[in-house]
Amino acid sequence: MELRFTRDGIEYNIRPATLADAEEVVALINICSQELYGKDELELDELLADWQLKGTDLKLDSIVVLADEKLIAFADLVDVVAPFVRYPLMARVHPLYRGQGFGWLINRWAQGRVEELIERAPAETRVFMISIVHEKNQAGRQLLEDLGGKLERLNWLMERELLGPLPEVWLPEGYRLRVAKTDEYRQIFTVKQQAFQDHWGFIPISEEQGFENFMQHFVQDPHYQPELFLVAESEEQIVAMLIATPASSYGDDYGWISVLGVLPAHRHKGIGKALLLRAFAELKLFGCERVGLWVDSDSLTGATRLYQQAGMQVVAQFNRYETTMRAGVDLRRLK
Known part of the structure; x- marks a missing residue:
């Protein structure tokens, strides 16, 4: 056109x-x-x-x-x-x-x-468009509503400073943290998928397509650092993963937590917090003075509480609007 x-x-x-x-x-x-x-x-x-x-x-x-x-x-x-x-x-x-x-x-x-x-x-499935709008953008929100969009969720930008002392990393017995090997990325992708399958909005995807997307988003990221692919192990099996970058659009000294996932059987044991604090320490070594991440404000797995316990605070709110383009069966996990 x-x-x-x-x-x-x-x-x-x-x-x-x-x-x-x-x-x-x-x-x-x-x-x-x-x-x-x-x-x-x-x-x-x-x-x-x-x-x-x-x-x-x-x-x-x-x-x-x-x-x-x-x-x-x-x-x-x-x-x-x-x-x-x-x-x-x-x-x-x-x-x-x-x-x-x-x-x-x-x-x-x-x-x-x-x-x-x-x-x-697929036939008879719901097709929808997503728009993320800052809460202060009232004109943008009104436009989306006028065009049929509905407010679906709230996303928070959370961050914390890294300049002062950081809490010590604690792990329960039988677990250890380490940097992932590059030949483990497919396994890390699998853990990520399993960790997020009970999250709101999750849509299943084939392993090949999903792994290709994983590599495009995280390994081909302009700020990719293999040292910031972290995993938690138990009995020599990867049970949790975290990916971070030592810079972002918010600044060369602003680290970013791209994704953090813990398998359901290993949640509520301090594994996620340990990975997060380890990432903070690594980012500080890269010269980061601040770190941020996105989170669903209504996270079903209690992620917001975890981030608050790690010293992160909400600094901005973004509204997620969805416009249904075809009604039908919703393939996402909604509860």
């Missing part, structure tokens, strides 16, 4: 994004996030990695709006995987151009794109 028009003496161009737009798109995303919560949301390498995920076609899965050749709005639908029922949408409009219909335009484009792809999902 490409459209040109002039309004109030300004020439507008609506077209798919290209790799050449990446720097401007990142700048726009970060202008929006700085306005709302004072942090850069994305780095250039992260966006390029997303755009090059298997199955993404920028010509079909993205849109940009330019005003006199300046990029003022953007949306994409990437990281869509089998069974093709969940479509994460990122959509942003420059603060100076809000209230002019561009947010409506790019969201309606996204809905149209999902409608084109809807038959890829």
